[in-house]
Amino acid sequence: MVLLWMAEGFLDISQGEKVAEEVVYDCFAELLSRSLIQQLSDDTHGEKFVMHDLVNDLATFISGKCCSRLECGHISENVRHLSYNQEEYDIFMKFKNFYNFKSLRSFLPIYFRPTYLWRAENYLSLKVVDDLIPTLKRLRMLSLSAYRNITKLPDSIGNLVHLRYPDLSFTRIKSLPDTTCNLYNLETLILVDCCNLTELPVNMGNLINLRHLDIIGTDIKEFPIEIGGLENLQTLTVFVVGKRQAGLGIKELKKFSHLQGKLIMKNLHNVIDAKEAHYANLKSKEQIEDLELLWGKHSEDSLKVKVVLDMLQPPMNLKSLKIDFYGGTSFPNWLGDFSFSNMASLCISN
Secondary structure, eight states: OHHHHHHHTOSOOSSSSSOHHHHHHHHHHHHHHTTSSEEOTTOTTSOOEEOOHHHHHHHHHHHGGGEEEGGGSOOOTTOOEEEEEOOSEEOGGGGGGGGGOTTOOEEEEEOOOOGGGTTOOBEEOHHIIIIIGGGOTTOSEEEOTTBTTOOOOOGGGGGOTTOOEEEOTTSOOOOOOGGGGGOTTOOEEEOTTOTTOOOOOTTGGGOTTOOEEEOTTOOOOOOOGGGGGOTTOSEEOEEEBOOTTSSBOGGGGGGOTTOEEEEEEEOGGGOSSTTHHHHTOGGGOTEEEEEEEEOSSOOSOHHHHHHHHHHTOOOTTOOEEEEESOOOSSOOGGGGOTTOTTOOEEEEEO
């Protein structure tokens, strides 16, 4: 929700020393403290919130014709934010009137299903993807999440220059069109569990405003070199260590000084010079709380592997650490350091 508010430009973040995310989080906390929104009582993870019926009625009244749901009947042609119930089969006729919504900023499916069906497959008419969506020139937020029949996007997606937040999670997309790199306003790109996705566009460096890139559950083999220029990234859930002549080397991680939350470092067996792990400066990334170090396969050089792990000492604030396919004969001293007082989970496997 915080990232959606940013994408829609709901708050003035042009002044002050705080970064955009901090301003939005503060606003959310203020709404929570005033009970304008409330946390679900049965939400153990603290990620689900509701709005009281009276507050919802007030918000609906104030938003007027600007916000609407597709199921509500008559919709103003000036609507900016539109959501709809996501069904198993969303046919084109459901969206035929969208061609009239020239001011539309949000294309947001909402799905209500039992927990055991949360990854149920849904299908969207490809005519919506190929013909309709490219005509919505003012879109800032686009969600195609969980539409499992989507395997590609049209090149014309690059014409949606106002787009800031595309969510393509749980689709079967295989690659992103090169024109994606024309979306210079992009702030967030969600590709969670796009299990068929094996690569990112070469010119990713053009996305200079990109702050959040979530690629957990993808099958990306290497990063394009230009991604190293995205030094404003705060979320990079997976860092794929490339080989010497391709992709990003481990030392390039140093450039991403603002990373926070979860970080998975994959293919550590590709590290040629163990000392390069030192330049990643992982210890300085104090906002990383969940870290996974994955070698991918056992290495015959156990000494080099041990040195790499030794050099990848994480920040002291770490709460969760997973190490997989580590081939060293012993562990570095930092692993048992009492300074990691926030550590709640440690998993060493394979």
